[in-house]
Amino acid sequence: MNKISIIISREFTTRVRKKSFLIVTIFVPILFAIFYLFLMWMLFKEDNQKRTIAVINESTLEKPIEQINNTNFVYLEQDVNESEYATFLKEHNYYAITRIPQSVMQHAEVYMYSLAPIPLELKNEITIQVQRQVEEKKRSDIIAQSNIPDLDKKLRATRTPVLVRTLVVSESGDSKESSSEITSLFGLVGGLIIYIFIFMYSSQVMKGVVEEKTNRIIEVLVSSVKPFQFLLGKIIGVAAVGLLQFLIWIGVGAIIITVSKLVLLPGVDLAALRGATDLTPVQGINMQPEQLAIVQYVVKTIEPSFILEFMGAFLFYFIGGYLLYASLFAAIGAAVDSETDTQQFMTPLSIILIVSLYIGISAMKNPESSLVFWSSLIPFTSPVVMLTRIPFGIPTWEIILSMVLLVLAFLFFTWLSGKIYRVGILMYGKKVTWKELYKWLKYKG
Amino acid sequence: MSFFKALHIVKRYANHTALDDVSIEIPEGSIYGLLGPNGAGKTSLIRIINQITAPDSGELIFHSRPLQRADVNRIGYLPEERGLYKKMKVGEQAVYLARLKGLSKQDAVARLKMWFEKFEISSWWNRKVEELSKGMAQKVQFITTVLHEPELLIFDEPFSGFDPINVELLKREIWELRQKGTTIIFSTHNMSSVEEICSHIALINKSHKIIEGPINQIREKYANNTYQLSCRYNPQFKAEEFIGDEFKILSQRIEDNRHDIILQQTNYCPANTLLSRIMPAVDIISYQKIIPSMNDIFIRLVQEQ
Incomplete structure (x- = not known):
């Protein structure tokens, strides 16, 4: 036992002291943050281009379209012949011509002529504005015709912004709020990190095994400890490096969340906000109910119990998946004579891992498809796929079954790999085939 | 009582079968050559x-009990x-x-400092192994092998890759360890070092043990009563006239103003008797029994098989 701890400590300290550890620890979160910000920017980026759009208003509506972000609208006095639109646009440097026909009140159609395709956002904005104007006009006509007092006010009061809350129910009668966008993002990021972790740390184990075999230190080592003990020490030591890295990220993440809460929502009782059903302004926040609803929504998705559950699942699937793959990678490392020879045996495992990532991504769209369901139970794909599924709230028995299968699989494959490892590390200069590996399983230790 | x-x-x-019913017995304090x-x-x-x-299958006995x-x-x-x-x-390594x-960290450091000083490599403690020359690395490897003061030391082809200076150093250390009572197994196919170092040997060929025992007994056993006689050159000297019936001449040559004659003894004859017959005729330089080298025995046994 004591010898294993000596091995673990060497495997751990030599890796943690490496520059690459520091680099990965710092840059992976930064990359993720950049990626996240980039996504947000793409989604919400303001249309900064300055444009002027000419409007030919043939309707009775008065200036139905007003400035949208940086786009100005100029209402033309004179008509322009449709066949001359192109030359007109170029001549006056207009971005587009919008023609609101006389019949707009009957057939709600508006025409836009431009030299280049119109951005979707701009088109939507124009749609909304014209629609609102037309509706307003129709409504005020009805109001004028009727004699109901304060109808205008009363109608205005009927306007209701709707927030769709999605809930997942289970047979035990609980219902959990699932906020699909953010939670599915959680699942995806978790799945991606687990995929990277398994790959990165399993290959580190393999590299270590190949190094010890090629520089021939292994024979000295196994004259002091049993090969299986040594392998175990190495696998655990490398896992500890991964866990340390993960803990650093969690710690930094927790600090960032706490700080941003203090800066962005000072004095808000998040627990109270999370449970609040009535969103009349909570004390201490100066916010509209709609805005507050969004804040509540975000706060709910980072509910501590969910985070803890997710972290727990992450740790379990990281360790389980890593143990499974690391032991197999170690067997590969032991079987070959140099790192370049590992490819032949690595390919099937890499393909399975990559496929599991793709299935995990598809789980975001449909976490209940049969492909996703089965691959979240099968040990080789379950670490990545199950993690992407968990945020959607799935039956406990599925998670337990998947975990039990994973444990059984890594016990079996660690045992199997141990046998190959034991023989492989002492076999030099032999071109190894699958058949050969099978023979090794039968050698006596 | 045997040691191992x-x-x-x-x-x-x-x-293939790597070992087929091989038994060896290593006496305590011996330097046991494992040849093949x-x-x-x-x-x-x-x-x-x-x-x-x-x-x-098979058993390993260490100090009269099964190896643990x-x-x-x-x-x-x-x-x-x-x-x-x-x-x-x-140093860290x-x-x-x-x-x-099984050494504690403190013991390991203390003993290593001593050995590093002895081998004059103290300044290398904080260097990376990749910066070391091959000879330096070999010294470090030797130190780590003997550091925990084992009762049984096993060297597999220890001199391969060592430069002559390190070979001498290594031989000296091996002798010193033996003086302290360490038993040493020494695997090699370099026969000259076997004769120089080993007290016992076992020869293994094609998965079988062919011979085992104290090296002198084995060499004696394979000495087939041949003798070498050297005399100062004398043109009148005819060896066959003086050796008597007990001897047969296997070969004879004249070189460097000297007769070198290989004799086979067919019947027992004391050396003094033979020499007294020859002495009047010629000036004797040397007379000795030919004991085969380990190399000869090795080649002979391996080829016989």
Whole structure:
């Protein structure tokens, strides 16, 4: 036992002291943050281009379209012949011509002529504005015709912004709020990190095994400890490096969340906000109910119990998946004579891992498809796929079954790999085939 | 009472048998040469003694009881294929290897400092192994093998790859260890070093042990009563006229103003009798029994098989 701890400590300290550890620890979160910000920017980026759009208003509506972000609208006095639109646009440097026909009140159609395709956002904005104007006009006509007092006010009061809350129910009668966008993002990021972790740390184990075999230190080592003990020490030591890295990220993440809460929502009782059903302004926040609803929504998705559950699942699937793959990678490392020879045996495992990532991504769209369901139970794909599924709230028995299968699989494959490892590390200069590996399983230790 | 015994060891691999019913007995305090051509099964046997692999059948007896797992701490092993972690610092690595042999960190550091001073490599403590020359690395490997003061030391082809200066250093250290009572197994096919160092040998060929015993007895056994007689050149001297009936001349040549005659003794005849017959005729330089070298015995036995 004591010898294993000596091995673990060497495997751990030599890796943690490496520059690459520091680099990965710092840059992976930064990359993720950049990626996240980039996504947000793409989604919400303001249309900064300055444009002027000419409007030919043939309707009775008065200036139905007003400035949208940086786009100005100029209402033309004179008509322009449709066949001359192109030359007109170029001549006056207009971005587009919008023609609101006389019949707009009957057939709600508006025409836009431009030299280049119109951005979707701009088109939507124009749609909304014209629609609102037309509706307003129709409504005020009805109001004028009727004699109901304060109808205008009363109608205005009927306007209701709707927030769709999605809930997942289970047979035990609980219902959990699932906020699909953010939670599915959680699942995806978790799945991606687990995929990277398994790959990165399993290959580190393999590299270590190949190094010890090629520089021939292994024979000295196994004259002091049993090969299986040594392998175990190495696998655990490398896992500890991964866990340390993960803990650093969690710690930094927790600090960032706490700080941003203090800066962005000072004095808000998040627990109270999370449970609040009535969103009349909570004390201490100066916010509209709609805005507050969004804040509540975000706060709910980072509910501590969910985070803890997710972290727990992450740790379990990281360790389980890593143990499974690391032991197999170690067997590969032991079987070959140099790192370049590992490819032949690595390919099937890499393909399975990559496929599991793709299935995990598809789980975001449909976490209940049969492909996703089965691959979240099968040990080789379950670490990545199950993690992407968990945020959607799935039956406990599925998670337990998947975990039990994973444990059984890594016990079996660690045992199997141990046998190959034991023989492989002492076999030099032999071109190894699958058949050969099978023979090794039968050698006596 | 023997120190270490391997009894009826059998080790099979998929396509061949590495060891077929091999038994050896290593006396305490001996330097025991394990000889044999490449692929004979020496390394397999050494790995079994080191408990790196297990035999398919057979017994290992250490101090009159079955060899146990914990005994690895009482054995030191310098394999033929040896290496160190290239990126690790020399001192740190030596401490690591020593701790795996059961030494405490403090003991390991204290003993290493002593050895490093003895080998004049103290300044290398904080260098990475990749910066070391091959000879330096070999010194470090030797130190880590003997540091935990094992009762049984196993060297597999220890001199391969060592430069002559390090070979001398190594031989000196091996002698010193033997003086302290360490038993040493020494696997090699370099026969000159066997004669120089070993007290006992076993010869393994094609998975079988062919011969085992004290080296002098074995050489004596294979000495087939041949003698070499050298005399100052004398043109009148005819050897066949003086040797008598007990001897037969196997070969005779004249070189460097000297007769070199190889005699086969067919019937017992004391040396003094022979010499007194020859002395009046010629000036004798030397007369000695020819004891075959280990190399001759090795080649003869391997070819006979």
